[in-house]
Amino acid sequence: MCDVYCSTIDKKANNCKNKQKARIVHGHPLSVSSESVLIIMRVVQILSVIFVLGIAFVTGAFMFVTHNRCIDFSALERYDPGKPSLLLDDNGVEWGRFQLDRRKPIAYKDIPSHLINAFLAIEDRAFFEHNGVSISGTVYSR
Numbered sequence: 001m002c003d004v005y006c007s008t009i010d011k012k013a014n015n016c017k018n019k020q021k022a023r024i025v026h027g028h029p030l031s032v033s034s035e036s037v038l039i040i041m042r043v044v045q046i047l048s049v050i051f052v053l054g055i056a057f058v059t060g061a062f063m064f065v066t067h068n069r070c071i072d073f074s075a076l077e078r079y080d081p082g083k084p085s086l087l088l089d090d091n092g093v094e095w096g097r098f099q100l101d102r103r104k105p106i107a108y109k110d111i112p113s114h115l116i117n118a119f120l121a122i123e124d125r126a127f128f129e130h131n132g133v134s135i136s137g138t139v140y141s142r
Contacts, residue, residue, distance in 0.1 A: 003033055 084099030120127050126134060 081105075 062066060081101045081103050082099065084097045086094055087098070088097035089095045124137060126137075
């Protein structure tokens with residue numbers, strides 16, 4: 001490539017032996033061409049957008065964590081399934097029952113171990129080998 005030491009394109013640019021586009025250098029052989037400046041500006045713009053989005057994400061996550069309570073599991077201890085509507089015959093014997101939830105809460109110690117192992121085998125075989133969150137399970141989840 002020919003180097004032309006001038007501030008504007010002049011006829012010297014057409015005098016290159018290999019007929020390549022002349023690189024205009026503004027007064028110094030180490031100056032950056034206009035194409036390089038455009039590429040650098042584009043990279044700076046993209047990095048600026050990524051930076052602003054990152055700041056917005058961190059700010060949003062901080063606001064979410066500070067303004068929202070964590071999950072309150074104590075509500076499960078006070079679970080009230082409500083009272084069912086009973087259908088009784090003339091003698092007062094229950095003939096039918098209508099209710100939203102047909103549940104009978106039991107304590108964790110009353111759950112059979114083979115049921116716990118069955119859930120773990122289906123959901124997370126490595127449950128006892130990690131801290132509660134399986135990174136590989138999260139990555140491979142569908």
